[in-house]
Amino acid sequence: MERNNKNKNNSKKDFGTLIVVEGIDGSGKSTQIHLLDRWLRSEGYNVFFTEWNSSTSVKEITSKGKKKALLTPTTFSLLHATDFADRYERNIYPLLRAGYIVLADRYIYTALARDIVRGCNKKWVENIYDYAIKPDIVFYYKVPIDIAVNRIISGRPKLKYYEAGMDLKLSKDEYESYRMFQSKIIEEYESMINPEKFTVMDGTMNIEEQQDIARNHVMKLFRSKRIIE
Amino acid sequence: MKSNMKNATKLSLEKENEKASKINFIDSGIKYLQDIDIKGSFIVIEGPDASGRSTQIEKITAKLEADGHAVMNAGIRRSDLISKGIIEAKRNYVLGKRTMALYYAADIADQLENKIIPALKAGFIVISDRYIYTLIARSSARGINKNWLHNLFSFAIKPDIVFYLDVDSYNLIHRVFQKNYSLNYYESGLDLGISNDIFDSFIKYQYILKKEFEKMQGKYDLINIDGNNNIDQIYQQIQAKIDKFLSEDK
Numbered sequence: 001m002e003r004n005n006k007n008k009n010n011s012k013k014d015f016g017t018l019i020v021v022e023g024i025d026g027s028g029k030s031t032q033i034h035l036l037d038r039w040l041r042s043e044g045y046n047v048f049f050t051e052w053n054s055s056t057s058v059k060e061i062t063s064k065g066k067k068k069a070l071l072t073p074t075t076f077s078l079l080h081a082t083d084f085a086d087r088y089e090r091n092i093y094p095l096l097r098a099g100y101i102v103l104a105d106r107y108i109y110t111a112l113a114r115d116i117v118r119g120c121n122k123k124w125v126e127n128i129y130d131y132a133i134k135p136d137i138v139f140y141y142k143v144p145i146d147i148a149v150n151r152i153i154s155g156r157p158k159l160k161y162y163e164a165g166m167d168l169k170l171s172k173d174e175y176e177s178y179r180m181f182q183s184k185i186i187e188e189y190e191s192m193i194n195p196e197k198f199t200v201m202d203g204t205m206n207i208e209e210q211q212d213i214a215r216n217h218v219m220k221l222f223r224s225k226r227i228i229e
Numbered sequence: 230m231k232s233n234m235k236n237a238t239k240l241s242l243e244k245e246n247e248k249a250s251k252i253n254f255i256d257s258g259i260k261y262l263q264d265i266d267i268k269g270s271f272i273v274i275e276g277p278d279a280s281g282r283s284t285q286i287e288k289i290t291a292k293l294e295a296d297g298h299a300v301m302n303a304g305i306r307r308s309d310l311i312s313k314g315i316i317e318a319k320r321n322y323v324l325g326k327r328t329m330a331l332y333y334a335a336d337i338a339d340q341l342e343n344k345i346i347p348a349l350k351a352g353f354i355v356i357s358d359r360y361i362y363t364l365i366a367r368s369s370a371r372g373i374n375k376n377w378l379h380n381l382f383s384f385a386i387k388p389d390i391v392f393y394l395d396v397d398s399y400n401l402i403h404r405v406f407q408k409n410y411s412l413n414y415y416e417s418g419l420d421l422g423i424s425n426d427i428f429d430s431f432i433k434y435q436y437i438l439k440k441e442f443e444k445m446q447g448k449y450d451l452i453n454i455d456g457n458n459n460i461d462q463i464y465q466q467i468q469a470k471i472d473k474f475l476s477e478d479k
Contacts, residue, residue: 073261081334082335089328121259
């Protein structure tokens with residue numbers, strides 16, 4: 001990338017760039033966005049990284065409820081919507097206005113997929129998030145369910161209640177429940193690929209190859225937005 | 230007195246024999262709770278701070294319990310899960326208007342599913358001290374789209390009766406002063422930046438909320454009660470409407 005153009009994304013009139021990664025747990029998306037983050041910062045861009053379910057004001061309450069395992073799907077959905085709104089109103093939107101590159105590890109598509117699997121009304125969830133601006137790129141990391149599940153389970157002795165989707169009562173066995181829950185989420189993601197124009201990434205390729213492809217997409221985007229020549 | 234007591238017993242027996250009815254939502258509702266039967270009734274009292282809501286609720290509760298009905302109280306910011314969070318968040322952070330709307334919605338959802346619906350299933354009369362209408366009015370006053378708000382609260386149960394205590398803003402401010410000698414930051418709408426003067430801001434903000442309630446009246450079947458009247462006059466009106474509703478077949 002041409003360094004002398006690095007500040008173009010910070011000019012007063014230009015809206016920033018929003019890049020999102022989506023995919024089930026263990027798809028490798030967090031690794032990939034972390035590498036994009038490092039790369040863009042090393043190129044001198046103003047970058048902001050934001051993660052799902054990370055607003056400090058909302059986090060405490062959510063984790064309290066999760067521990068007690070009494071969150072209904074509607075409450076669960078609304079708490080995540082609150083978390084997202086807080087990050088959106090506080091950081092994402094104002095930073096985009098200032099021309100930042102915002103990198104989001106999960107965005108509204110995670111809510112859409114999970115809440116619908118949990119039995120919330122699709123139109124209701126879509127409306128709740130309809131104020132959020134559409135990303136410039138959504139990288140969707142696609143991996144066979146077994147690979148993703150193994151990546152998660154191998155590093156962990158026990159799955160968390162909501163993580164395993166135990167509230168859905170799909171199976172009494174945590175691992176079986178987790179697998180079924182993740183498969184249903186994949187189905188929801190798959191249905192969004194075309195309408196939401198996801199850039200599908202092969203999460204089984206090696207990390208460097210995937211990163212190369214992602215960086216090429218970002219450069220192409222920057223060229224089209226005239227951030228670089 | 231004696232005949233009153235007889236009537237009361239008769240009334241509660243009739244209620245018990247009544248068939249349960251299907252749950253009724255504001256709009257599309259909660260997908261996984263569509264076919265639930267409820268036996269109880271859901272009554273909401275809306276109105277600004279110091280409009281006399283809690284006094285009325287106390288009187289109504291006493292009367293209904295004396296008549297043999299089981300009563301449960303609810304209200305905004307009263308869920309076990311979230312109410313503390315909202316208070317804390319308001320103290321420690323400046324929350325955006327959409328964040329606030331969603332926070333309050335989560336609080337209502339938690340109460341609905343964990344308290345209100347179970348109580349209604351068991352045949353309680355649930356009286357809520359404010360409900361989604363206050364939340365819609367506040368958010369709408371802060372510029373959030375009404376359709377978005379309507380959809381957000383489409384999961385909520387539609388109350389059987391909603392009263393709105395309509396009090397003149399100047400009248401209201403005197404009642405607030407009689408209670409606390411001071412005006413609350415949010416109740417004065419200072420965050421809206423309508424005026425730097427808290428008195429002015431209060432009057433203007435309460436007027437805006439009043440207008441929001443007026444706009445909602447038809448859509449959500451709110452019953453307007455003149456809150457400028459004295460406590461007993463207001464109570465008689467409300468209680469008469471509740472008694473009438475309870476004696477009619479649902």
